[in-house]
Amino acid sequence: MLETTFLGMKLPNPVMVAAGPWNRDGKGLKESLEAGAGAVVTESIVSDTMLDVRPRISCDRLGAQNIRMYSDIQVEGWEREMDIAKSAGGVVIASVSGHTPSELAYLASKMERFGADAIELSVSNPAAESLEVVASHADILFDMTKEVVSAVSIPVMVKLSQNTTNISKVAKAVKAAGGSGVTAINTVRGILGVDLEKAEPSLSTYGGISGEYIRPLGLASVATIAQTTDIPICGVGGISSAENALEYMMLGASTVQVGTEVMIKGKESIRKIVQNLEIWAQNHNVKNLSEIRGKALDNLKAFDEMKFEPAVSHANGVPCKENCNLCVNACMYNAISRSGDSIRIDRSKCTGCGLCASICPAKKLKIDL
Amino acid sequence: MNIKQIAKAAGVSVATVSRVLNHPESVAPKTREKIQKIIDEEEYTPNWFAQGLNFKRTRTIGLVLPQNINSANMEVANAVEEVARQKGYITLICNIEKDPRREKEYINQLMTRKVDGLILLYSTLNEEYASWIEEENVPAVLIGETRARDNWDSVFVDCRAGAAEMTAHLIECGHRRIAMLCGKDPEPEAKAMLQGYKNVLKASGIKVDETLIYQVNNNIEGGYIGMKKMIGRLPKKPDAVFASSDEIAFGAMDALKEMKLRVPEDIAVAGFGNDRMSSLMEPKVTTVELPYRKMGIYGARMLFDQIEEKEAKKEPKAEKRRRARKIQLQTKMRVRKSCGHRERIGEMF
Numbered sequence: 249m250l251e252t253t254f255l256g257m258k259l260p261n262p263v264m265v266a267a268g269p270w271n272r273d274g275k276g277l278k279e280s281l282e283a284g285a286g287a288v289v290t291e292s293i294v295s296d297t298m299l300d301v302r303p304r305i306s307c308d309r310l311g312a313q314n315i316r317m318y319s320d321i322q323v324e325g326w327e328r329e330m331d332i333a334k335s336a337g338g339v340v341i342a343s344v345s346g347h348t349p350s351e352l353a354y355l356a357s358k359m360e361r362f363g364a365d366a367i368e369l370s371v372s373n374p375a376a377e378s379l380e381v382v383a384s385h386a387d388i389l390f391d392m393t394k395e396v397v398s399a400v401s402i403p404v405m406v407k408l409s410q411n412t413t414n415i416s417k418v419a420k421a422v423k424a425a426g427g428s429g430v431t432a433i434n435t436v437r438g439i440l441g442v443d444l445e446k447a448e449p450s451l452s453t454y455g456g457i458s459g460e461y462i463r464p465l466g467l468a469s470v471a472t473i474a475q476t477t478d479i480p481i482c483g484v485g486g487i488s489s490a491e492n493a494l495e496y497m498m499l500g501a502s503t504v505q506v507g508t509e510v511m512i513k514g515k516e517s518i519r520k521i522v523q524n525l526e527i528w529a530q531n532h533n534v535k536n537l538s539e540i541r542g543k544a545l546d547n548l549k550a551f552d553e554m555k556f557e558p559a560v561s562h563a564n565g566v567p568c569k570e571n572c573n574l575c576v577n578a579c580m581y582n583a584i585s586r587s588g589d590s591i592r593i594d595r596s597k598c599t600g601c602g603l604c605a606s607i608c609p610a611k612k613l614k615i616d617l
Numbered sequence: 618m619n620i621k622q623i624a625k626a627a628g629v630s631v632a633t634v635s636r637v638l639n640h641p642e643s644v645a646p647k648t649r650e651k652i653q654k655i656i657d658e659e660e661y662t663p664n665w666f667a668q669g670l671n672f673k674r675t676r677t678i679g680l681v682l683p684q685n686i687n688s689a690n691m692e693v694a695n696a697v698e699e700v701a702r703q704k705g706y707i708t709l710i711c712n713i714e715k716d717p718r719r720e721k722e723y724i725n726q727l728m729t730r731k732v733d734g735l736i737l738l739y740s741t742l743n744e745e746y747a748s749w750i751e752e753e754n755v756p757a758v759l760i761g762e763t764r765a766r767d768n769w770d771s772v773f774v775d776c777r778a779g780a781a782e783m784t785a786h787l788i789e790c791g792h793r794r795i796a797m798l799c800g801k802d803p804e805p806e807a808k809a810m811l812q813g814y815k816n817v818l819k820a821s822g823i824k825v826d827e828t829l830i831y832q833v834n835n836n837i838e839g840g841y842i843g844m845k846k847m848i849g850r851l852p853k854k855p856d857a858v859f860a861s862s863d864e865i866a867f868g869a870m871d872a873l874k875e876m877k878l879r880v881p882e883d884i885a886v887a888g889f890g891n892d893r894m895s896s897l898m899e900p901k902v903t904t905v906e907l908p909y910r911k912m913g914i915y916g917a918r919m920l921f922d923q924i925e926e927k928e929a930k931k932e933p934k935a936e937k938r939r940r941a942r943k944i945q946l947q948t949k950m951r952v953r954k955s956c957g958h959r960e961r962i963g964e965m966f
Binding site: 295296322323324347348349350351354 | 696700703704775910911914915918942943944945946947
């Protein structure tokens with residue numbers, strides 16, 4: 249039911265484990281596959297390993313910030329690691345990172361020789377790079393993708409960044425260069441917070457933000473690519489449940505990747521997501537997940553296409569005993585008031601903005617004509 | 618003990634001992650362990666010359682450097698050796714003191730010693746000599762841009778872009794009269810840098826003034842002499858000096874100090890290379906990082922790719938040379954204090 253063909257590769261399910269230290273070597277990759285991942289992506293492999301700064305990860309309730317997480321295993325060592333990773337069966341995608349097309353092409357062809365099933369180009373890591381990540385420039389990305397594609401005969405996907413002005417343009421460049429697919433999105437440049445007593449930012453330099461913080465950005469990026477470019481998409485950013493994975497798929501992703509959730513909760517979280525995905529599909533009578541791919545895009549219109557209707561808020565299910573008064577406090581137009589157990593909406597004041605309906609924990613408010 | 622005695626002690630043939638040494642996977646684990654134990658106990662190491670004769674390989678590579686007192690060259694050498702060591706090879710390092718004749722001599726010597734491969738850093742070899750190396754069918758890789766050898770595997774850096782970026786930075790710092798102390802070697806890189814410098818000046822509407830461009834020896838002394846001459850001869854001193862190597866920049870800064878000119882208040886100085894010393898000088902030198910380690914690592918990687926391809930083929934001369942692999946690497950700006958740039962943001966991004 250969950251079987252998916254992605255870039256010509258047969259996956260048992262569409263849930264991949266994203267590039268990161270949890271997939272730092274053959275053993276880690278094998279464990280991710282054994283935990284039920286549909287495919288795994290290696291930690292990004294670079295030309296020359298560097299010492300990692302310490303500390304380099306910080307997290308809070310909603311997500312994490314990391315500084316530069318690249319593989320600490322040299323290219324030569326990946327021959328052995330790839331063997332170990334592949335020993336469990338399953339699809340292993342090599343993430344490679346570099347600054348010039350020829351560098352990336354070399355790394356990619358090595359990984360192909362070592363047995364990688366596909367390549368993911370990591371050219372969008374916001375940490376320790378300049379303000380403009382490579383993936384923000386369509387022309388540079390085109391050259392890079394093209395050279396890698398001509399150097400290998402396995403599929404090449406490119407991990408895109410939300411740190412760009414026009415992600416559609418970048419995705420089109422990948423397609424034009426012969427790339428097989430895109431992964432969207434990488435972490436987003438940010439600072440998690442500041443310790444007020446010490447006057448210290450969460451980490452000592454800017455990093456990449458991941459987790460729940462970036463899911464809305466990831467969803468929008470995937471939807472944009474799906475609506476404008478005919479290229480398979482792997483959605484990533486803040487996925488911690490089957491529902492999150494489905495959101496990405498309904499907006500056009502064929503597969504998804506999970507990273508931060510695996511980092512924080514461990515690899516069993518993969519099994520949970522996959523199982524719940526299966527349960528959801530059963531309950532919704534979905535034979536194959538491709539049936540729901542892009543389904544929500546029909547309801548995602550351009551601003552110009554939207555209807556301007558005089559809809560206003562309606563309270564249903566009154567009396568309201570919630571007593572939270574969230575709607576009353578949130579109404580910017582002073583249209584909502586409470587008297588005892590009843591919620592009153594002044595239809596002459598209501599402008600139909602929708603905030604009350606969205607904020608009501610009991611879903612008692614509705615925007616309607 | 619020699620190999621015969623080891624064989625006798627283990628009660629196996631010489632061939633079996635040889636297989637344990639060279640293709641351990643082809644020997645039954647039990648036998649292998651028994652023989653290995655004796656080898657370890659006796660601290661036996663195979664005769665290196667005899668192995669070379671038998672397997673037509675010496676597990677040695679030759680690395681030819683333009684000069685070895687230069688720390689940048691040693692960084693490249695260090696990276697080459699690191700990869701070679703992992704592969705079980707030793708590296709013979711030859712210093713040619715920037716003398717093309719000595720380069721040929723050393724290459725001859727290395728070939729006579731039957732090295733399994735050659736890495737040439739900033740080679741000045743001419744067409745004829747390069748063809749001779751090709752005919753000898755020795756795997757070889759070039760590090761640095763080298764004229765005329767399009768069919769060789771090579772790794773090089775886009776120095777034109779690096780120089781252009783630095784020139785643009787100097788202009789952004791408010792400098793207009795920007796001089797260049799351009800090293801005579803390595804020639805292709807120096808030419809590319811000069812081109813990058815001129816292109817940016819032109820694009821910024823600054824006229825290229827040839828009296829501001831000095832060809833100097835690519836070392837500390839060259840920078841020192843060049844700077845003294847320039848200040849002595851020019852009616853009006855330049856706002857900034859862009860040196861084509863950090864060593865030249867160090868020499869220039871030394872000369873300026875002697876002439877009681879302050880860096881960057883009186884004159885800005887920019888280097889190229891990101892030599893280890895550049896961040897220890899006072900003021901810290903703004904420079905362009907060259908990926909020396911990566912140059913060495915890729916040079917060695919490509920060489921071992923060739924060596925392994927050759928071994929896999931067994932029949933070395935049968936096949937034509939495949940298309941050459943070219944790896945281009947990138948420079949990176951290192952904005953520090955020697956050019957008068959005040960914003961920290963420039964240093965970080």
